[in-house]
Amino acid sequence: MDTKISCSQNNIYISEKLVQSQIDYKYRDKIVIFSKKFPLNLSHENGFIKINLNLNFGSNISEDRSIEILINESIQFNEMIEDVNELYNISIQAIEHKIIIDITQKHKGILKFDDIINQPNIKKRYLLRKMINNNPLYYTEQMYLNNCLDISEIVDLICNNSMKTQDWKLLIEYKDDNDNSLINELSVSEIYNKYQDDFKKANVLINHSKNILRFDEIKNILTDYIIFNEEYFELKLNHYDANHKLYIVKREREANPFNYKSYIIKEMDDITLSIKVPYNELLVDWAKNGDNIDILFGTNLNTAQFIEISENSKIPKNYILLSNNFDGKFYLNGRKALSIYIKKKTKKVSEHATKVAVLGTCFSRNAFNTSDYFNPEYKALTECVYTQFHSTIESLISDINAPKELLDTYRDDNEFKHINTDLTKSFFEELNESGAEYIIIDLYPDATLNQLTLENDSVITYNYLIKENVNLGRYVKGWGDEKFSNEESFISRWLNNLNIFMDKLTQIIPEHKIILNRGRLSKYYYEDNDVKQFGTIHLINRNNYYWELLDNLFIQHYPKVNVVDITDKPYKSDKNYPFGFSYSHYESDYYKTFYSEIIKILYKNKLDIG
Numbered sequence: 001m002d003t004k005i006s007c008s009q010n011n012i013y014i015s016e017k018l019v020q021s022q023i024d025y026k027y028r029d030k031i032v033i034f035s036k037k038f039p040l041n042l043s044h045e046n047g048f049i050k051i052n053l054n055l056n057f058g059s060n061i062s063e064d065r066s067i068e069i070l071i072n073e074s075i076q077f078n079e080m081i082e083d084v085n086e087l088y089n090i091s092i093q094a095i096e097h098k099i100i101i102d103i104t105q106k107h108k109g110i111l112k113f114d115d116i117i118n119q120p121n122i123k124k125r126y127l128l129r130k131m132i133n134n135n136p137l138y139y140t141e142q143m144y145l146n147n148c149l150d151i152s153e154i155v156d157l158i159c160n161n162s163m164k165t166q167d168w169k170l171l172i173e174y175k176d177d178n179d180n181s182l183i184n185e186l187s188v189s190e191i192y193n194k195y196q197d198d199f200k201k202a203n204v205l206i207n208h209s210k211n212i213l214r215f216d217e218i219k220n221i222l223t224d225y226i227i228f229n230e231e232y233f234e235l236k237l238n239h240y241d242a243n244h245k246l247y248i249v250k251r252e253r254e255a256n257p258f259n260y261k262s263y264i265i266k267e268m269d270d271i272t273l274s275i276k277v278p279y280n281e282l283l284v285d286w287a288k289n290g291d292n293i294d295i296l297f298g299t300n301l302n303t304a305q306f307i308e309i310s311e312n313s314k315i316p317k318n319y320i321l322l323s324n325n326f327d328g329k330f331y332l333n334g335r336k337a338l339s340i341y342i343k344k345k346t347k348k349v350s351e352h353a354t355k356v357a358v359l360g361t362c363f364s365r366n367a368f369n370t371s372d373y374f375n376p377e378y379k380a381l382t383e384c385v386y387t388q389f390h391s392t393i394e395s396l397i398s399d400i401n402a403p404k405e406l407l408d409t410y411r412d413d414n415e416f417k418h419i420n421t422d423l424t425k426s427f428f429e430e431l432n433e434s435g436a437e438y439i440i441i442d443l444y445p446d447a448t449l450n451q452l453t454l455e456n457d458s459v460i461t462y463n464y465l466i467k468e469n470v471n472l473g474r475y476v477k478g479w480g481d482e483k484f485s486n487e488e489s490f491i492s493r494w495l496n497n498l499n500i501f502m503d504k505l506t507q508i509i510p511e512h513k514i515i516l517n518r519g520r521l522s523k524y525y526y527e528d529n530d531v532k533q534f535g536t537i538h539l540i541n542r543n544n545y546y547w548e549l550l551d552n553l554f555i556q557h558y559p560k561v562n563v564v565d566i567t568d569k570p571y572k573s574d575k576n577y578p579f580g581f582s583y584s585h586y587e588s589d590y591y592k593t594f595y596s597e598i599i600k601i602l603y604k605n606k607l608d609i610g
Helices: 053-057 151-160 189-194 196-201 393-397 404-408 416-424 427-434 444-448 487-505 537-557 588-606
Strands: 005-008 011-015 025-027 042-045 048-052 065-070 077-081 088-095 098-105 122-131 139-144 165-176 181-186 204-207 212-216 220-223 225-228 232-236 245-250 262-267 275-278 292-298 305-309 326-332 338-344 354-360 382-389 438-441 451-454 459-461 476-478 514-517 524-527 530-533 562-564
Touching (some): 048 053, 139 487, 151 196, 151 212, 196 204, 305 338, 354 427, 354 588, 382 588, 427 487, 444 537, 487 537, 514 537, 562 588
Parallel strands (some): 220 305, 354 438, 438 514, 514 562
Antiparallel strands (some): 005 011, 025 065, 042 048, 077 088, 088 098, 122 165, 204 212, 245 292, 292 305, 292 338, 326 338, 451 459
16 A cells, blocks of 8 residues: 555545644534534554544434544545445545545435435435525424325425414435435425415415425405504404404514514403403513514414404504503504504613623623723723623533533633533532622523533533534434424423523522523624625524524513613624624624613613613
């Protein structure tokens, strides 16, 4: 064997002269999507390092992976291996001073039905995904079909699990005898064209260019009787039905606006056969400037119809009082139905200093930084006495510490303090000792990061602080892949963990001194005097969808917490950010505005008016 790198009999041979005494390699991660990391099984043979491809990549592969091995020479090598894994190809390339091993799906893109693999050793299942956006990776729920491609089952699942408008994708899952698996998106044009009468009858349409099935059932119901009083509005419909109710719903800000999560219900008066709605009951959970409220009528929220008023009815031109903080204005929306626009009032407030802690990420902590980019005078008003970075709520409340052997691998890390807190579950003890009067929380980790279940059942956060450890897989038995596959299950588990977390937290800091930062990932950035959109917009939209959902649930269950929400400000990411360019790093004014909002909350609490 006279070459410095070669492939033979499904083995890679790398000359020991190309590497240091210990081979240096790492997994290459996508943005905020961390690979499942297992140590490579290596051996030495006649002056070469041997990587057995069957042993390392022949089984238990469920995603694309990329591994980078550093070498001390710039050589050329390029080879594709296709017979190690039924579902994945393996390519080996030498680029400059690196060897790149890429494990990628054999079948990518949108598959036509003729492309479906039919092999006895490969099992397949069909599934539907309820989409956040057009990228098949980002969805709120997935449902497996029981009967292959049964059109009745597909239509029933879509109709029974959609609200107003909802996009769906059809996919196929493959799994071979070696526990390799992958999911491909299927072309819906063929099945839709064949059964279009069944789809159209159920209000299921198709967007060929986006390859989506869309449930679309927005309908209006007419009312001839509606009165707008100074303190309430009252309406009566032409056809009385005791089972009908009025739904006051807030449009969602992320993804599908009609995927209503926040609403209140008003019953019909049996005597007057009308429904009266006081204006001070219109606000649904957390509201902000620019929100919109829709008014619907029906037996349930999924089938309720928008209310259209007759030409004889006059809606008020002036704003109405909704609360001490908000006004509202009735208007006719694009469907000619009744909606309400929310406008925030402006109040004059001042500042006051106090001690604060931060649990979250740079969305919150970097406002407490004295550089000119952030808030150079913040120490004159506040003292940040404690910080915990990139930990999920479930990780912090876990009763089981991570193994000491795993913790020891990070002892020389610059971020060991934060890693130690997450792995040893010492957050509440450290927070109590800090003397913090307030705590600022952002739910970025809960909305975006997976949690790892270790072999000893400890739960830790899979964040950027620990992700580079190639030996991590030795301690992991669950990588948290299921987190975003079932929204209902995810939310149920998260709420249970939130209640445990808040029970412990409020023993240290009272609820009204907890501040929730409704941060969001930036969709745009500045470059060369221009505004550009991030290429990862689908991932951003998915993460923002879950962040919005978790924030709303937090506020619904703990309404005494204070909230900072500056998502209506047009802030964008900036390539001049001191700690690197990212959709998590905003322009300077974001941090100044955020800090100002914090000071307002602290001052109002000092005066007992907030």
